[in-house]
Amino acid sequence: MKIIVTKDNIEGGTKAFEIIKKGMENGDKVLGLATGSSPIPMYDDMCDSDLDFSDMTSINLDEYYGLKPDNDQSYHYFMQKHLFDKKPFKHSYIPNGMAKDIDEEVDRYNDIIAANPIDIQILGIGRNGHIAFNEPGTPFGSLTHKVQLTESTIKANSRFFDNEDEVPRQAICMGIKSIMQSKKIVLLAFGESKQNAVKALVEGPVTEEVPASILQDHPDVTVICDEVAAAKL
Ligand code: GLP
Secondary structure: OOEEEEHHHHHHHHHHHHHHHHHHOOOOOOOOOOOOOOHHHHHHHHHHHOOOOOEEEEEEOOOOOOOOOOOOOHHHHHHHHHHHHHOOOOOOOOEEEEEEEEHHHHHHHHHHHOOOOEEEEEEOOOOOOOOOOOOOOOOOOOEEEEEEEOOHHHHHHHHHHHHHOOOOOOOEEEOHHHHHHHOOOEEEEEOHHHHHHHHHHOOOOOOOHHHHHHHHHHHOOOEEEEEOOOOOO
16 A cells, blocks of 8 residues: 655645546546545646546446435536536446436446446545445445445535535445455545544554455555644554
């Protein structure tokens, strides 16, 4: 695991952007993308760049269950706003949070991931060590699945909603096994609230109680964090 400590999230975003740029120069075609505040500076760099993504495929990690794509808290909306409006991809996949048949949607998403092996997967990390919406206790062997969000995640994410009651309780999420099959993984973590998660990810035992800890077993992971998030290492 390679660890890059930056001054702040802006510098961290630029480091992640440089990895994507280099990957594309070397022929990468499929990007696994994440939402949350951590990757926003990286998306800003992508939007400001002269890179052309029109021949690329993107696959997002997750989506809230029950939010329409035009809801400003949906991850569809987030991706349009922060990336796709300015930089359209050839194909962009995000789980359908309005799917009537959730099992069918889960199967469809697993087929998409199988047909488009991910070259670079971008990840954030939850305060409790979750990756995407794979909460503590999720089996390392999991594929795409429907998740019940934990109280900790509902609370953490309520800052984006008018109040906690509006945060969906469920989501559709790429599984840990699929994330681990990506060729390269770049995880972004910034700020004090991520200190414990970063320590557990880098130095803790590999345990399903800390989903991100499995990344210790991946051959090509880069963790990019600011000095504050890295303070307990
Ligand atoms: C959500 C997302 C995760 C993200 C996490 C951290 O729970 N599903 O993919 O990593 O939030 O978000 P942030 O980067 O805003 O701290």
